[in-house]
Structures are given as C-alpha cells and as structure tokens.
Amino acid sequence: MLKTYAPRLTGADLRTLIDDLHATPAEVAKFLQVTERSVWRWLSEGSAPFPVLAALWHETPTGRHVSALDVGNELVIHRGLAQAHEKAHAQAVATLSRLLAIGDFGAANDPVLNGPPPPGGGGFAPGPRYSAQVMRAQARAMGR
Numbered sequence: 001m002l003k004t005y006a007p008r009l010t011g012a013d014l015r016t017l018i019d020d021l022h023a024t025p026a027e028v029a030k031f032l033q034v035t036e037r038s039v040w041r042w043l044s045e046g047s048a049p050f051p052v053l054a055a056l057w058h059e060t061p062t063g064r065h066v067s068a069l070d071v072g073n074e075l076v077i078h079r080g081l082a083q084a085h086e087k088a089h090a091q092a093v094a095t096l097s098r099l100l101a102i103g104d105f106g107a108a109n110d111p112v113l114n115g116p117p118p119p120g121g122g123g124f125a126p127g128p129r130y131s132a133q134v135m136r137a138q139a140r141a142m143g144r
Contacts, residue, residue, distance in 0.1 A: 009057060011047030017056040018043075028056065097139040 009017075018028055025043065029036040032052060042048035057063045 007057065009050065009053040011042060011045065011053070013053060014042055014046075014048045014056070017053065017060060020060040020062070021056065031059070032056075097136075100136045100139055 018025070021028070023031075025039040026036050029039045032039075032055065034052075042052070058067060
C-alpha cells in the first residue's frame with residue numbers, strides 16, 4: 001500500500017490551496033469529481049473533508065515537491081537494502097566455501113559420489129551424490 005503524507009490541514013486551508021493552484025471552484029470541483037456547489041459549501045463553512053484537502057495539497061507545487069522527495073528517499077532506502085543483502089550473500093558464500101575447503105573430515109555418514117551399492121544387493125544402483133570434494137570443486141569452478 002502506498003503511504004501518503006499530507007500536513008495537518010483544516011477546512012480554513014481550502015482557500016489557500018485553491019489559490020496555490022490558481023484554480024477556480026469549478027475547476028476544483030471537476031478535478032475532485034464533485035459538484036461545484038460542494039466546493040462553495042466547503043469554502044463558506046470553512047470545513048472540507050481531509051481527503052479533499054490532502055488531494056488538493058498533493059497537487060500544489062509544495063505537495064508535488066514533497067512527493068518527489070518521498071519517492072527519491074524510498075529509492076535510496078531500497079537500493080541500500082539491496083546492497084546490504086548482496087553483501088550478506090557474498091559473505092555467506094565466502095564462509096560456506098571456506099568451510100567446505102576445510103571441512104572434509106571423512107565422516108562415516110559423509111555422502112560419496114557413486115558410492116558402493118547397499119548391502120544385500122537388491123539391484124539398487126545409487127545415483128550421483130555430492131561429497132565435500134565435489135562441492136569444493138564446484139565452489140572453485142564458480143570462483144568463490
């Protein structure tokens with residue numbers, strides 16, 4: 001959901017917003033898709049719904065400038081997050097490569113490539129499985 005910002009506006013600010021837009025009440029009514037009578041009523045009463053005020057504020061030069069700054073700030077934040085994730089990923093890959101390089105301890109349950117058939121025969125021919133050696137070779141081949 002898109003976050004929006006608008007300052008605390010009151011109905012008394014409606015005249016200022018219309019003046020900032022250099023618009024007539026008829027043009028404001030058309031923009032807001034309301035009747036011109038509603039705009040005149042808001043002006044005379046000095047009260048307008050906040051969504052109306054916020055929509056008009058976002059159309060003023062100040063509102064457009066603040067909205068552009070918000071978008072720019074969001075882009076900077078997301079670019080920074082992406083770079084942080086890339087750095088964390090690179091560190092994890094480096095750590096994994098280092099561990100694979102030093103971690104071949106020859107454990108009894110270490111998977112091997114094309115290991116012997118299981119005891120008792122049974123016609124089972126195991127497919128290729130990855131050993132620590134194979135994973136190290138892959139890591140070296142990928143330049144990690």
